[in-house]
Amino acid sequence: MAAARPINLKQEKLESQLMDEIWEGEPRLLVQQQGATTDYLLELSPQLRRAAARLRDDGVEPVPTRLFTIDHSNRRIAIYPLITYLSGRLYMPKYERIESIWIDSNFIDDRPTTSIDAVGFLDTYLPSGFIKEIGYGLGLTNEMKPLIQAVEKVSGINGLYLTKQGKTGRNGNFFHIVDQDFSNIRSMFNRITRIHQRESLKERNFLAHNEVLHRALPEEFPEKVRAYEPGTIFKLIGGTNAATTVLKGADRVALLEAVKGNAPSIAKRDPKEFVQLQKDIELVSLDGMIEAFERKLGHNRNELEWQRLFEVNPFILSMIFGYPVVVVQASASVGGGTLSGVGTKIADFLSKNSSTYNAALVEIKRPGTPILGAEYRTGVWAPSRELMGAVVQVLDQRQKFVTNIASIKQSSRVYDLEAYSVDCVLVAGRTPRTPEEAASFELIRSQFKDVRVVTFDDLLGKLILLREMLSGERYVSTVDPAEYETELDEGEFDDDGPNGEDRHEQ
Known part of the structure; x- marks a missing residue:
């Protein structure tokens, strides 16, 4: 062309x-x-x-x-x-x-x-x-x-x-x-064009009804929802080649939700197909994501790579919060201006509860970020400087967001966003290996009433648990253990950019 x-x-x-x-x-x-x-x-x-x-x-x-x-x-x-x-x-x-x-x-x-x-x-x-x-x-x-x-x-x-x-x-x-x-x-x-024209007309009719009649007169004109048409999923995921189709991001979540909602009838009427669906579609996608997570974890990938992983797989954030969330903006300005514009404070993710619209902030550090400092007394460890700094950072972001939420909503045209009680999550570091260090870490993070501290091992564990629940089998990693050891370099925990500026401030 x-x-x-x-x-x-x-x-x-x-x-x-x-x-x-x-x-x-x-x-x-x-x-x-x-x-x-x-x-x-x-x-x-x-x-x-x-x-x-x-x-x-x-x-x-x-x-x-x-x-x-x-x-x-x-x-x-x-x-x-x-x-x-x-x-x-x-x-x-x-x-x-x-x-x-x-x-x-x-x-x-x-x-x-x-x-x-x-x-x-x-x-x-x-x-x-x-x-x-x-x-x-x-x-x-x-x-x-x-x-x-x-x-x-x-x-x-x-x-x-x-x-x-x-x-x-x-x-x-x-x-x-x-x-x-x-x-x-x-x-x-021509046949394909006519089919899409008919589908387009149907979609426009639904849109006209819902956005004009239903919005203006909701009691007289209830909202219309497209009825499911048999064969739709079969065609969308590749027909007879469905087993080779790798679903991504929101598609994986949608398929899992559809299977979850239809699980009783599917298990009753087509038990073999139900099991096959679990193994051939859900597990293939989930295994691939777990493997990618493990490899990134082993190589101590930077914050931007983890942010991209969460953007592609937003349901991971739902697992963090324990309720369904929608990502409003990645790298969101929470200190004034628009969500994507220049502001004073930048959060890695601004999300919201999909039911109540209550906002949530997610701050991401590296897996190699130390979460414990020096041993304070025998068998007792203090929190690291990096952990405390990150906690204060996300609290500062929340304070700026709550202060500026009215102007943010107005300038960014995101009106279904509330600051009733803004959840704050910090994803950082690895779970300590020794019982004594793990005990100190649990004591430390349990005292942060306004910030939920989640390690990368916690997230991986949630993914593996989901995989085992879906498959009924114990997960065995395919990643070489040698890749799984994180090597820490001096100064790699700094958030400063190449010119010394904080990447979370502009």
């Missing part, structure tokens, strides 16, 4: 100014007869060509260019799809690699000699699936564009040939498609 034009504000402004100067008349064809072939050149208005010249680097005005050819002796038509909109690329090929499309035809050899006759010829003899208006530069219709895109993936191809004989495939620098194959493809494309 044609390469997308880069955004150029100066050019866009110039194009807007030039549009008023463009002649509104119809394009026409110039006829050049050469023996057994006749070429038809597209002539656009002089105003349009002069305007295009001012957009070109060389300033040269484009001249009428061949749009199509009639090969009288071989009864075939060749079209050369062109760009016809105001652009510095006026008259250049419409597609990235396909320069011409040849079509075997049974036209009557009346040799059109005028522009009007030539336009009539195209309208009569170009097959369905082709643009027939010369002002649009010919070529395939929008519905058929994927065919061009597919053919252009074949190396060395610069032309397409619709043939009445032979077979579909490469032929030199042309890709041949037999008429019947082209007709079948066009029919399937």
Whole structure:
């Protein structure tokens, strides 16, 4: 397909100014007869060509260019799809690699000699699936564009040939498609388009009802919900290839919720399918996520990588809080301004309870962040400087958020967000290995009434527990134990950026 034009504000402004100067008349064809072939050149208005010249680097005005050819002796038509909109690329090929499309035809050899006759010829003899208006530069219709895109993936191809004989495939620098194959493809494309148009109409009807009638008169017009149609899930997750489909993020959560809601009836009517569904879909996705979690844990990945993992798998946050949450904004400004704009304080995640809309803040540190400091007395450890600093940091974020919530909601257009009792969660460090250290850690975090401290081992344990509950089998890690040991480097716990600034403040 044609390469997308880069955004150029100066050019866009110039194009807007030039549009008023463009002649509104119809394009026409110039006829050049050469023996057994006749070429038809597209002539656009002089105003349009002069305007295009001012957009070109060389300033040269484009001249009428061949749009199509009639090969009288071989009864075939060749079209050369062109760009016809105001652009510095006026008259250049419409597609990235396909320069011409040849079509075997049974036209009557009346040799059109005028522009009007030539336009009539195209309208009569170009097959369905082709643009027939010369002002649009010919070529395939929008519905058929994927065919061009597919053919252009074949190396060395610069032309397409619709043939009445032979077979579909490469032929030199042309890709041949037999008429019947082209007709079948066009029919399937059209059928897909009609299906999506019907689905789009249904969705628009639902939207119009819910957003207009239900919103204005909820008692008279109850909210409409799309009814489940059998076969929908089968098609969406790959049909007969469903076992090889890897679901991600919210899709995994939605599937788990659907199975959970239908579990009693599925287990009763189709117990074997229920077990198979658990193993082939849920466990494949969950095992992959647990493995990725373990590898990141072993390599002490930085905060941004963990943030991306939680964004892709938001249900992990729900496991942290113990209630369903919705991520409102990652890297959210909570100290004024908009959620995604420049502010004074940045929280890794701003979430909310999906039922009450109560806000929650999540701060993420590295797995290697020390959570215990020096041994204060025999068998008793004090909290680390890093842990205490992180706790104060998230409390400071909460204070700024509560103070500025009104302006945040107004400027960011997020109105279903409340600060009744903002939950604060700090994800940091690893669970201590010795009983004495673990005891000190539990005593420390139990005293933080406003901040819930969760280690990365806690999260991994929740994922593994979920996996074991779904499978009924004990989880065995596939990660090499050597990868699981975190190596700590001096200074790696700092939140400072490359220039010494705090990454949570802007």
